[in-house]
Amino acid sequence: MDETREALEFDVLFVGGGPANLAGAIHLMNLARQAGREIEVCLIEKAETIGAHSLSGAILDPVSLQELVGDYRQKGCPIEELQCRDEIYYLTPGGQFRLPYAPGYLHNSGCHIISLSKFCTWLGEMAEELGVNVFPGFAGTEVLYEPGGNRVVGVRTGDKGIDKDGSKRPNFEPGVDLMAKVTVFGEGPKGSLLREVGKRLGLFEGKMPQIFETAVKEVIELPESSSFHAADVSVVHTFGYPLGLDTKGGGFLYRMKDHRVSLGYVVGLDYEQSLLEPYQAFLSFKKHPLIANIIQGGKVLQQGAKTLPAGGYYTMPRLAVDGALIVGDSASMLNIQRLKGIHTAMKSGMLAAEAIMAAVGKEDYCAGTLGVYEKKVADSWIHKELYAARNFSQALSQKGLGKFITLGAQYVTGGRGFTDPMQIRPDSDSLKKISGSVAPAAQTSETMDLDGKLYLDKLTGLYLSGTTHEENQPCHLQIPDPQLCITRCYEEYRNPCTRFCPAQVYEMEEEEGGGRRLKLNPSNCLHCKTCEIKDPYQNIIWTCPEGGGGPKYSIV
């Protein structure tokens, strides 16, 4: 170890400050208290504050919250709308058709509309009050293993104060080695530490490839005169336009308090058309008459983007290894059929806490003992929900009306459908090559009519995400073969990174004399991970920038 590097020891280290780990840390402290045991628990989060990188729809099924904090409403849980009354629409370019019937899993009665960032802030405060050492602004950048072995013994946080060239700045602070008997990885989708642990310990072997969707989301303030505040419906889901039926995705609009709505559009990252731009699809959705009429006169308050794990049951990794557990979105536990993952994430964190307490009792933290967690998940309603939805994402990926026939077959057979399991290919394999000269996309976000208030270009939206990074630091986006970008990737796909990134991080510049150059704007990064997932050559590696950088979400 670097002799200037400090080491801190804990019983349990939670890596990531999302709902899975926050619920896990709170439950663990409660269990330890009930058992009369002293336990040292630490939780690190790369965002500047807890909640600042948390973004979701978000409709909360309170089943896990109720178990964690029985009187959550009395304890000040931030709820935007207590009751959900939903409608589902199929959108055509200029009209809509309201579905007279939808399967029960798409209904949200008993659920609450929340802001995930506010919700996580609230949970973070609760964890701190219970004695958890909560360290926001610290990014885990390296997994620590026992010398000569594969047992996870903690995480090293990133150095702060390294300049672009890798030299120390005057404010240099070495990262800290956070040592723990158990490390819980709850980094969200496509975690950069789990990527390395997964490779080293084969966590994903024998599983289907993890697949994802990318969501662009806004919170919009409506004028007081808007009739939507008093409308019967508080939740609108859509499919169809602008993606059509051959590409997976859809829109949502949820009512919030203070005359606000949460509006978002989700695109399945198994899309095939290289010229597709998810941000442009989001704007087209906003401009559809059904949505445009509701948000008319409004103003965007905050914008953000994030990926979500869509593969579910068949893509879940091994959940326990020597010294570590994997929870929540990192473990692909989102229920894509119900468009929800906060309740499953929280429950997984709580089950992990129970397994940890059992391991503390035995003073044994090997995979066999911690594997109680895997069994607890298998015996819980998480398994029941995810198993029923095991082929759902695959069915949605089918083209045209065939998807509805498959979904219908799954509905009547408890998720089996015509084939079980239906296969998945990695999102990076789905783009079709462009052959010969190609016509530019009919419309891009740059050619749309935008007003800078309700309809925003990417950079204005980025400004409203509050994203900042220390500019003078090494680029956190690694491109192992930059030459590939200007040769094969341009020829075969016209550099899709310039379109699938929602924050204009990637730009292809024409050089004098006819060449091209990939320009990176890493300080724009929203940490959504779309680029690492979708790049057809897997030539982008997302690493954690200096802790505290990134979006500063507070109401999304």
Ligand code: SF4
């Ligand atoms: Fe998302 Fe990658 Fe763009 Fe960052 S660079 S905003 S992770 S697509």
